[in-house]
Amino acid sequence: MAIYDTLNSMQKEAVFCTEGPLLVLAGAGSGKTRVLTHRIAYLIEEKEVNPWNILAITFTNKAAGEMRERVDKLVEFCPESVWVSTFHSSCVRILRRFIDRIGYESNFSIYDTDDQKTVMKRILKRMELDPKQFRERAVMSAISSAKNELIDPKQFLENAGGDWREKKIAEVYQLYQEELKKNNALDFDDLIFKTVDLFRTDAEVLDYYQERFRYIMVDEYQDTNTAQFVLIHLLANKYKNLCVVGDDDQSIYRFRGANIQNILGFEEAFPDARVIKLEQNYRSTMHILDAANAVIRNNKGRKDKTLWTANGDGVPVVFCHYDQAYEEAEGIVNDILKDGRPFQDYAVLYRTNAQSRLIEEKCISHNVPYRLVGGINFYQRKEIKDILSYLKTIANGRDDLAVQRIINVPKRGIGAASIAKVTAWASEQGLGFYEACVRALAVPGLAKSAGKFQAFVSQIEEFRQMLQGGSDLKELIEAILEKTGYREELKAEGEIEAQTRLENIDELVSKAVDYWDNQEHPTLDEFLEQVALVADIDQMDDSENRVTLMTLHSAKGLEFPVVYLSGMEDGLFPSSMAIFSDDRADLEEERRLAYVGITRAKERLVLTGARRRMVNGETRFAKVSRFVDEIPPELIEKEQKNTYERRNEQAKPTEPSWKQRQGQLGVSKFGMKSTPAVPAFGKAFTVEKVGSLDYGPGDRVRHIKFGEGTVMSVQDGGRDFEVRVNFDKVGEKKMFASFAKLQKV
DNA sequence: CGTGGCATAGTTTTT
């Protein structure tokens, strides 16, 4: 019983209440993951529930991974049988097994956002719709929302009524689904949608899973959309042992379909539901919580609760107002240096990804190591998508988009015209695109190009044989790079580009190796599947001593000793979209975002904002964010950081450098994790730059490949220094300092 | 068929 003694009384109640529907309203930092994991342990150890009968669902792989780890530690008997996974991967697992019952093949491929875009573009073009009126972004989001609400194309059309535009979108939706079906593909939304579809049409399958999952737990319940709600509802409907944990004040994904009503109306959906509130916070100081409470109190549609803590008051919240956005960035970085904790104790949060740039620049110029979460997903990078498309083609060749992506990468002299011919013939014959390539000779009008298609096909076949012959993924990717001439082509693009891209590919290789070595029966298919469902935040490597830069959205579920909320300006945060919206709920969502941001801080919270900042090349002026004003004056210290003050600050002697600071690691109160010997995957997101260069224009330097040369110029290119060097042998080259590793001679 | 240049449009957040 000892493990439960560490829980407070409310937490205990939630853990011990195992039968029937249960809603746990868990405020920020109130230990909800602890409750979930202990509840799982309790079910197994005390209630003798078979681990096999437990399902725990989260939103991100990271959360699932953490829960998995904690469950494995806590539960003695067969913890691995507990199904801990995300919505999306649970659905994939179910669909792989039973999707044939709703007319798909079980080896369906999963389309990511880019794939969807490609398909959508094609359809919009084919329908000759005015691209101004039907932008693919808008159409896609309309379709996505429809899927989140479980509306199929037919219903969409019915709902459209007499609205011409809506009717057209319904038509696009219909065609889009047909196209996906033809390619035996599902997009992200389909994964949920089709699982619900499967459960609704096949009572046998539903019953199987209802029996299997007698105890269901859902984390971050406030983020579920209607489709996910129905899914859970169906699964839980037989035994009704459903425990959902969430915080309505942290619902920040309305824009992608999250339905806050799922949590607010839980008691109506399950009339005999128990409700337990967790209001004791273990994370932050009272000052921080007071600020959070004060802000969120302005929202109307919420369950009433007030966080409190036994921690002390702590230091006051600070708001720093700057003139310019770059001064704000500078101020934050200076403050971090002055404060003097290990870098990993700090997070700088912002509303939009674009804001990261200024902060990055200042981190670079002050030698502060940082880790950037978000931005372009690693798996969306061109070179990664290329290699993955090769792998997909090698795996089965059924993913037409993948094949089309690589058929002329690197250049094989196969142009758009030939591809169009093959595509047309393929659909005429009812063949997949790859199949059609195999039979290129039979395609009418292809003439000379047919040989090029055949060369491509035989190359793919060669790779397949490698795989069957026992090659691992590392060898395979290596072979692709060499034999297709991909590496060659990259190099032709330029030294800097090629190096960055090859480094990214190396990251992919290490990911592949990691998978290959840790799996009992590794398969290419399974690897590709894992890769399809990862998000940025999943890869965040928190073992390195770096400042974290990310959006408020990415920050949910995390905590840091010191948090900077930057860009606290009306029009930016809250966004002007929300301010001018006639739906009050939009502004409330922004406020919840502010609440999430504030409650990430454990000890110190600094809000910052600027009067002016450059947006889209023009200067914009902004008032202080209304959220700052919602914090009562006695809780917050406001500082005007004007240009004059800043000059004084700058005049001070340089702060301890990064290297010196590293020595403090391990001595500090926080973050004692040691750096692993093998760099974790995710390095691609951290930018390690050379702080200052020991060479400048006019100096002689040596490059590993190009030999000696003279530095022409050094330019601070934002993320890195761009150096122009005139090499004796090869002439002038542009390169990034951190990659070029130039040596002064 | 490929490339390079120009024009235009877009900016919230992402599983």
Added chain:
DNA sequence: CTATGCCACG
């Protein structure tokens, strides 16, 4: 400002 798309030229 930047990324993408389209068009015209080689």
